Ligand SMILES: Nc1ncnc2c1ncn2[C@@H]1O[C@H](COP(=O)(O)OP(=O)(O)O)[C@@H](O)[C@H]1O
């Protein structure tokens with residue numbers, strides 16, 4: 194029997210600020226018999242490398258238009274430096290972790306969203322979980338860079354929030370948490386602790402939820418199901434209180450405790 198799966202998406206905005214208690218909390222999860230899986234972003238690191246190389250990029254609806262030269266940088270940064278830095282930090286806290294990208298073991302199969310508008314940006318069509326299951330047997334925490342591969346072997350750039358949601362769905366995760374650089378969903382600078390699906394939709398419509406928060410909330414809404422009744426958005430830099438970080442919980446039904 195596989196342990197209950199907890200998928201944590203660590204945003205590029207927060208990777209360098211992750212608190213010691215975040216890593217201690219992760220170790221505590223393992224000690225409680227849970228199997229953490231990490232999917233990470235790396236938007237700011239990609240941006241800075243593209244600037245150093247003087248390669249221009251543009252965004253459409255929060256997604257980076259990915260030409261071939263951009264893709265080379267995205268893969269180098271995400272599957273290379275960001276992934277390995279995170280694995281090293283986890284291991285320094287006694288969490289046995291191994292890094293992989295969505296190409297390894299055919300983990301994230303994808304197809305282009307729109308070659309014309311977005312270039313090599315992929316949407317996940319299938320998650321091949323074999324390689325993850327092999328790591329689970331050894332109690333290793335997979336650390337996944339959101340690079341996908343299509344049937345022809347072409348590599349794609351996948352938004353890390355949507356990659357995390359696809360992984361959570363495929364693994365029938367018990368918990369999905371988006372770890373980011375804000376305390377949760379804010380309205381007029383105040384944290385909203387709980388939201389229903391319809392309240393989220395209203396906050397998207399009135400522009401309260403915008404930019405980088407949009408793919409997180411959309412991914413959360415797409416992932417809620419009978420098994421996964423709630424999704425959390427939390428700040429990775431905050432000190433945890435008894436393994437628990439306050440943030441926003443998006444609930445399928447507000448009656449769920
Ligand atoms: N209602 C909101 N509450 C909080 N943050 C929001 C909201 N709407 C948009 N944001 C933005 O979303 C950002 C988080 O998304 P992003 O920068 O993509 O982070 P990550 O790298 O963690 O995915 C916040 O820093 C904030 O600028």
Ligand SMILES: CC(=O)N[C@@H](CCC(=O)OP(=O)(O)O)C(=O)O
Nearest residue numbers: 205234235236256257351352353
């Ligand atoms: C298609 C697309 O936009 N991909 C993202 C992948 C990284 C990511 O999602 O990183 P964050 O979680 O830090 O935002 C990008 O190129 O920036």
